[in-house]
Amino acid sequence: MIYFQNIGKKESPRSNARVTSPNSMLANGEFDIRDEGNGIEVWVTQMGEYMNMNTGWINRASGTVAIVDPFDSTRWVEALEKEGLRPTHLLYTHTHRDHTAGYDEMKKLVPEVKVWAHEEAVSGDYLSNFVFGEISADSEWNNPVNSTVEWSVGGISLGITHSPGHAPGHVTIHGYGVYHAGDLLFTAASGRVDLAGSDPNAQWLSVLFARGLLRSLPADWRLIPGHRYDWIDGSTPDWVSLEQALTYNYALNAKELELFEQLPFQRFDDDIAN
Secondary structure, three states, X not given: OOOOOOOOOOOOOOOOOOOOOOOOOOOEOOEEEEEOOOOEEEEEEEEOOOOEEEEEEEEOOOOEEEEEOOOOHHHHHHHHHOOOOOOOEEEOOOXXXXXXXXXXXXXXXXXXXXXXXXXXXXXXXXXXXXXXXXXXXXXXXXOOOOOEEEEEEOOEEEEEEEOOOOOOOOEEEEEOOEEEEEOOEOOOOEOOOOOOOOOHHHHHHHHHHHHHHHHHOOOOOEEEEOEOOOOOOOXXXXXXXXXXXXXXXXXXXXXXXXXHHOOOOOOOOOOOOO
C-alpha cells in the first residue's frame, strides 16, 4: 500500500557492487510509451500524491487496452482517446484503497470495461477494514500462492503471479519488458506487513519466489513498483532494471526471514497499522 518514504540506508546490500542511479522520473500524469514489438505497446505513468505507478499493455490491432491499478481514470481515458483507444480491461494487483482509487470513475467513463483480480483480493472479512477499497470483479484468478498463470486476451499474454503478504490476493504481472510488482516490491524495498490482512511470513515467501522469477527474466526488463519511492542513492526513479533490483533491493537480498523482518520498511507507527 502507501506510506513508505525514505528508508535511510544508502549503501548497497552488496558493498562491492557499483551503484548506478536510474534517471527516469515522470511528471504527474506523464506517460512513458514504448513499442515492445509483436504489436504490443507498454504505457507507464506516475499519478497522485502517493506516486502510484500504473502500467498499461496495448494491442492496437485488437483494440485491447489492459491497465494495472489505474489511479486517475480520467487522465487514462483522455490520453487513450487521443490515440483512438479505450480501456478494455482493468487488472488489479490488490484492493488497497490507493490502488482501487480510480475504479469508480473508470466504471462511469467506461461502463463496459472488464475487471480482473485474484479471488482472495475480493473476498474475506478483512475487506471491511478502511485500508481496502471496493471493486466488483468480472473475472477472478484463482492460482495458488507463489504460482504463475497466463492471462491472454486480445493478443496480449501476461504472467500473473499470486504473491500475498502485503495484502491478501496480491498479484504481480509481467510481460513485454515489464515486471509490475504492485506493492510486493518497490525499487529498493518491499511492501509493509502491518496492515489488516497482511502476513509477514507470506510476504517473505512471495519475495523469495519473486527473486527466482526475476532471475529467470531478461536482466534489462523494468521493475515497475506500485509506488515511486526512494532508490538506494536517495533518488526516486519510476523504475529500475531487474538486474538493478536483484543487486540492490534490500528485501530481495535478505538472506533469511529473521533479517527480512528487521528491515526498516516493514512496519510503521501510524494510524493505519493493524
